[in-house]
Amino acid sequence: MSQIREIRVDYVARVEGQAEILVKVMGGKVEEAKLAVFEPPRFFETFMVGRRCGEAHEIASRICGICHVPHQVAALEAVEDGLGIEVDGQTRALRKLLNYANHISSHALSIYFLSVPDYFGKPDVLSMAGERPDLVRNAIRLKKVGDDITERFGGRAIHPITMVVNGFTRIPTKADLEWAKRELLAMKGFAMEGVDFVADLDVPDFERRCEHIALSQADQYAINEGRLVSTEGLDISPREYRAHIEETHTDYSWTKRSIVRGRDSFLVGPLARVNLNFDKLSDDAREAAKRVGFKPPIFNPFMAMLARAIELVNAIDDSVSIIENLRLENGPVTEESFEVRAGDGFAIVEAPRGILYHNYAFDSNGLIQKADVVTPTAHNSRNIERDLEALAPELCGMSPEEATLKCEMLLRAYDPCISCSVHLVEVK
Amino acid sequence: MAKPKLAVVKMTGCAGCQMEVLRIEDKLLDLVGAVDVAYFYMATSANRHGPYDVALVEGSVSTPRELRELKELRERTKLLIALGDCACSGCLPSIVNWVPPQESAKVYERFLEIHSKKESFQRVYPLSAHVRVDLELRGCPPHRDAILEALKGALLGIKPFLREHPVCVECKLKENVCLLVCEGRPCMGPVTAAGCGAACPSNGRVCEGCYGPMSDANASSLAEILAKRCGLSREDLIGKFRKYAGLTPAFSKEASGGI
Known part of the structure; x- marks a missing residue:
């Protein structure tokens, strides 16, 4: 007699966006393991066609209300690549500072607001306030530091406005920089404790070897620039992305799924970054990681939460060092103060939840002819299903509540941005 | 007196407006003391179905499923607030309304197969195109002060002060x-x-x-x-x-x- 087990989570809470999970096991064999996204598509690549390349980043920002900064940076870099513009070091430093601020805010949200309540048997972070008031207050404060830096340097906390092609419309003052440094350093202690706190959580014991992909640079922790590398030897420039990464469609989900051509699905995000760039972490981040026994490479997707905690320390340290080295020699630029020409530009940026690919082709008037965006959650979606397949036998032995929770915890470990993921692709 | 029940609901959008709600962090713990957050999928797994006293709805309507949900929500909600541009006017994604549907469908190779299962209008509509909206909080995203002002108004039963000047x-x-x-x-x-x-x-x-x-x-x-x-x-x-x-x-x- 074959035993049928079905685990279904209709609308996963505490993730951004609308998705459901379906796992079906028959007689010990996995029949189905699906991540179905019912978040409706918004067709960004379609309606960006005909718009000016100078506003690509402003539009792309609206793909995601959480990772708006990396979307902006990726769009700007891709457009600049197409226009043949090389931006100055100050602009690159400020963009990295803003992306780190986004990572800080998003990681704090992911760890403390979305994931940690599971480990305390609570429905949300605020219901933990009675038991762990300091933890909750510090978590809120850490997230706020990221938001506040974005607001002060970017002009607005969500969908910031000062970043434009070839520079910034407002250059921060020295006082802004000193304030940011103080705010960051004030949270350093909590970020360090956070590594131990997360390491002490009873993270599910699970391992599945798969390819991990992240940006990498020789001289720094890569989030805005670099080559795309992997645990399986991938080493390519953003321009070569489409030759190596393939997207497939399903009939049950609005999210497309990526695989490495000729290989399999892959993992992007904090775990991939820490695994591949461990030696580029700040000294304190690396020491904290070693102290809690983080030995790269780690192939347990649930450990992404620990990688996030380690990255929080690194983001604070690296931001402070960027601030200390900033000279602020160049003034502001106005929006679209560049000469248009025809071009085809590419960029890859690390959003908090993994690599983000943008490509724009535009005509001699600077009008976009083709837009191609692939988001981190689209990169991860096939890999999440592969993890669900591997988890399925274990899920069968659990009560429905336990099995549901485990599936949700896995999804939360990937920190998916569902809204982001549903609009992908080239327009022919 | 029971605390007013608040729902934060997402339709087609980027979640930025909900992020702005979370940015009321200084006041978040106080706010939780004053209202009962009955539905907020992005923040909690303890969600209850109405009736609600106040609903903040982010996003526009772009599928029949959302249209059904919005109409149900309207029936169960005393004060329905459109949260942000997508809900108020369609925002940037409404540019797609000027694109012929056959063009936007090209984004997905197997569009018709997904389309029949998941449905999409390939168009976005503001909430007010389908139901009565009691208050519109505009902006991409609306400023958190305006959200707080609207919630305070709802708690006190007074008309919030929102800016209509340029x-x-x-x-x-x-x-x-x-x-x-x-x-x-x-x-x-x-x-x-x-x-x-x-x-x-x-x-x-x-x-x-x-x-x-x-x-x-x-x-x-x-x-x-x-x-x-x-x-x-x-x-x-x-x-x-x-x-x-x-x-x-x-x-x-x-x-x-x-x-």
Whole structure:
């Protein structure tokens, strides 16, 4: 007699966006393991066609209300690549500072607001306030530091406005920089404790070897620039992305799924970054990681939460060092103060939840002819299903509540941005 | 007295408006003391179905499923607040309403297969196209102070103070140099509702109009000025007025090329 087990989570809470999970096991064999996204598509690549390349980043920002900064940076870099513009070091430093601020805010949200309540048997972070008031207050404060830096340097906390092609419309003052440094350093202690706190959580014991992909640079922790590398030897420039990464469609989900051509699905995000760039972490981040026994490479997707905690320390340290080295020699630029020409530009940026690919082709008037965006959650979606397949036998032995929770915890470990993921692709 | 029940609901959007709700962090713990957060999928797994006293709805309506959910929500909710541009006017994604459906379908190779299962209008509509909306909080995203003002108003049972005057008023209060008059740059401030604190002009950028039209906006007059003073072409003007609020009656004429 074959035993049928079905685990279904209709609308996963505490993730951004609308998705459901379906796992079906028959007689010990996995029949189905699906991540179905019912978040409706918004067709960004379609309606960006005909718009000016100078506003690509402003539009792309609206793909995601959480990772708006990396979307902006990726769009700007891709457009600049197409226009043949090389931006100055100050602009690159400020963009990295803003992306780190986004990572800080998003990681704090992911760890403390979305994931940690599971480990305390609570429905949300605020219901933990009675038991762990300091933890909750510090978590809120850490997230706020990221938001506040974005607001002060970017002009607005969500969908910031000062970043434009070839520079910034407002250059921060020295006082802004000193304030940011103080705010960051004030949270350093909590970020360090956070590594131990997360390491002490009873993270599910699970391992599945798969390819991990992240940006990498020789001289720094890569989030805005670099080559795309992997645990399986991938080493390519953003321009070569489409030759190596393939997207497939399903009939049950609005999210497309990526695989490495000729290989399999892959993992992007904090775990991939820490695994591949461990030696580029700040000294304190690396020491904290070693102290809690983080030995790269780690192939347990649930450990992404620990990688996030380690990255929080690194983001604070690296931001402070960027601030200390900033000279602020160049003034502001106005929006679209560049000469248009025809071009085809590419960029890859690390959003908090993994690599983000943008490509724009535009005509001699600077009008976009083709837009191609692939988001981190689209990169991860096939890999999440592969993890669900591997988890399925274990899920069968659990009560429905336990099995549901485990599936949700896995999804939360990937920190998916569902809204982001549903609009992908080239327009022919 | 029982605490008022609050729902935060997401339709088609980017979640940025919900993120702005979470940004009320200084007051978040106090707020939780004053209201009962009954439904907020992004933040909690303890969600209850109505009735609700107040619902903040982010996003536009773009599938039959959302339309059903919105109508049900309306029946179960005393005060329904449209949270942000997508809910109020369609925001940037509403540009797709001017794209022929067969073009947007090309994004997905197997569009028809998914389409039949998951359904999509391939169009976005503001909430008010389908149900009665009690209050609109505009902006991409709306400023957290406005969200707090709306919630306070709901708790006290009074009309919140929201700004319907143009961005120019806030810009003058900040003593900014006028980008349109003095620099001849194509600023949407004169027809755009305030509430952002003139965020863009204060940061050296022209207003892009993300709060949608102010009350009694004279779009055609601004379009004429932008053409004459800033040299904007007909296509440029269409692009500008279509961007965040092309579906609104105040901007729709300019958004469709003056027809």
